[in-house]
Amino acid sequence: MSSTLSETKTSVSRLRCINCGSTADRVDQDFRCPHCGDLFEVVYPGWQAPDGTRAAGLPAENLKQLWRERKTSQGSADTSGVWRFRELLPVLKSEPITLREGNTPLYDLPRSAHAAGMQSVQAKHQGMNPTASFKDTGMTTAASFARLEGFRWVACASTGNTSASMAAYAARGGMRSLVLIPEGKISWGKLSQSLDYGAVTCQLRTDFDGCVRVLNELVKRRPIYLLNSVNPYRLEGQKTAAIELLEQLDWQSPDHFIVPGGNLGNSSALGKALLEMKELGLIARLPRLSVIQAEGANPFYRTFREYAGKKLVPMQADTLATAIRIGNPASWKKALRVIQATEGTVEQVSEVEIALAKAEIGSDGVGCEPASAVTLAGLKRLVKQGFVKPNESVVLILTGHVLKDPEFTLKFHRGDLFTGSPHEKEAGALVPQQRTPLVLDASVDAVLQTLERFDSEK
Ligand code: F0G
Numbered sequence: 001m002s003s004t005l006s007e008t009k010t011s012v013s014r015l016r017c018i019n020c021g022s023t024a025d026r027v028d029q030d031f032r033c034p035h036c037g038d039l040f041e042v043v044y045p046g047w048q049a050p051d052g053t054r055a056a057g058l059p060a061e062n063l064k065q066l067w068r069e070r071k072t073s074q075g076s077a078d079t080s081g082v083w084r085f086r087e088l089l090p091v092l093k094s095e096p097i098t099l100r101e102g103n104t105p106l107y108d109l110p111r112s113a114h115a116a117g118m119q120s121v122q123a124k125h126q127g128m129n130p131t132a133s134f135k136d137t138g139m140t141t142a143a144s145f146a147r148l149e150g151f152r153w154v155a156c157a158s159t160g161n162t163s164a165s166m167a168a169y170a171a172r173g174g175m176r177s178l179v180l181i182p183e184g185k186i187s188w189g190k191l192s193q194s195l196d197y198g199a200v201t202c203q204l205r206t207d208f209d210g211c212v213r214v215l216n217e218l219v220k221r222r223p224i225y226l227l228n229s230v231n232p233y234r235l236e237g238q239k240t241a242a243i244e245l246l247e248q249l250d251w252q253s254p255d256h257f258i259v260p261g262g263n264l265g266n267s268s269a270l271g272k273a274l275l276e277m278k279e280l281g282l283i284a285r286l287p288r289l290s291v292i293q294a295e296g297a298n299p300f301y302r303t304f305r306e307y308a309g310k311k312l313v314p315m316q317a318d319t320l321a322t323a324i325r326i327g328n329p330a331s332w333k334k335a336l337r338v339i340q341a342t343e344g345t346v347e348q349v350s351e352v353e354i355a356l357a358k359a360e361i362g363s364d365g366v367g368c369e370p371a372s373a374v375t376l377a378g379l380k381r382l383v384k385q386g387f388v389k390p391n392e393s394v395v396l397i398l399t400g401h402v403l404k405d406p407e408f409t410l411k412f413h414r415g416d417l418f419t420g421s422p423h424e425k426e427a428g429a430l431v432p433q434q435r436t437p438l439v440l441d442a443s444v445d446a447v448l449q450t451l452e453r454f455d456s457e458k
Contacts, residue, residue: 141237160190229265271338292378367402
């Protein structure tokens with residue numbers, strides 16, 4: 001890969017256990033510390049000069065200029081919105097597997113802002129990635145390292161988006177992929193992606209947490225590269241979304257960053273980027289990073305609010321936002337650390353609040369999948385609580401595209417999303433947002449009458 005600063009010794013990385021601090025250059029296939037069983041993270045000892053100050057090879061202004069210049073380059077690593085920031089990634093001694101991931105837009109959401117009682121709200125839409133979710137930014141890094149290490153097989157347990165992304169990157173990189181998903185609990189759009197990209201797709205009769213248990217055993221028995229977010233190389237790629245966002249904001253930190261929480265890899269990755277950017281002088285102050293969970297899949301909310309961050313009690317998770325239907329999140333300690341370091345918080349939202357927020361984001365012409373909409377729903381709660389002030393700047397991280405789960409959207413607009421569920425009564429509040437598809441006679445008059453009816457609406 002053509003490079004300048006990335007080949008200097010400042011970007012030499014190591015893996016360090018987040019619990020016992022032991023370091024390693026290589027780790028076992030389950031990415032667990034052999035001493036204490038906790039997770040590893042990538043650290044960059046070269047970023048510090050021997051006297052503890054910042055290394056001379058990483059002046060913030062030079063980095064910003066270099067990254068800006070690469071926007072006009074046609075080099076394959078430069079056109080990736082992940083590898084463009086490679087000075088802050090582990091050195092990859094080969095060409096990356098890339099689908100031109102990253103490079104995602106930042107949108108204003110005026111209607112959503114109004115609904116939340118905010119003057120303005122912005123959204124970084126990670127659903128605008130090649131396989132339509134944020135997972136691609138982490139998959140380009142981890143899949144590239146898998147290929148470099150000579151693996152023939154890669155695998156993941158997934159609620160649908162990781163598997164779609166992994167299958168695509170494995171195919172691009174000439175590797176085989178194995179997907180373990182909970183039977184009947186992921187959207188058809190996501191399942192169809194992994195089939196199309198050629199993955200061996202197994203629907204296990206269990207939930208996401210059950211799939212993780214099976215996979216962890218599997219990788220100990222066969223040379224299969226694990227691509228879940230316990231893999232620290234995935235989080236390094238995912239962290240670039242925050243770097244790209246700050247570049248889009250001309251390196252002026254917003255007051256708040258709001259992220260959906262499932263397995264908690266993404267919030268950990270984005271938070272890591274914020275702390276690193278502060279350390280390197282790329283930004284002057286830290287935004288507060290807050291995580292939002294669905295009420296039916298809220299183990300981390302309970303960790304934060306009920307157990308003072310001391311423990312995570314796994315639960316049987318259930319939510320229509322199937323992407324975050326996770327009861328035993330692997331990266332909770334990493335996520336807790338960044339929330340505490342940035343003075344953020346954790347909130348939970350109901351099923352009806354998620355559905356409403358998703359329609360509101362749609363009404364801004366942007367759209368997203370249900371798990372992404374917890375961000376706006378959570379923001380509303382945080383504004384009511386006074387944690388977010390109406391004149392503060394907020395960026396929501398939208399994690400998946402609206403077409404990932406069309407069934408949810410259709411049921412919502414037809415008004416039967418909550419039929420027969422305990423939320424049926426509460427769901428009356430959704431009627432004003434519903435746009436039922438109309439069936440009419442094939443006559444101009446029938447269409448004109450309909451138009452007039454809608455034209456008289458405010
Ligand atoms: N939003 C979407 C659309 C997701 O697919 C996920 C996770 C999350 C949010 C939560 O991110 O797990 O890093 O806290 N999806 C994983 C998957 C678990 O298998 O696709 P997280």
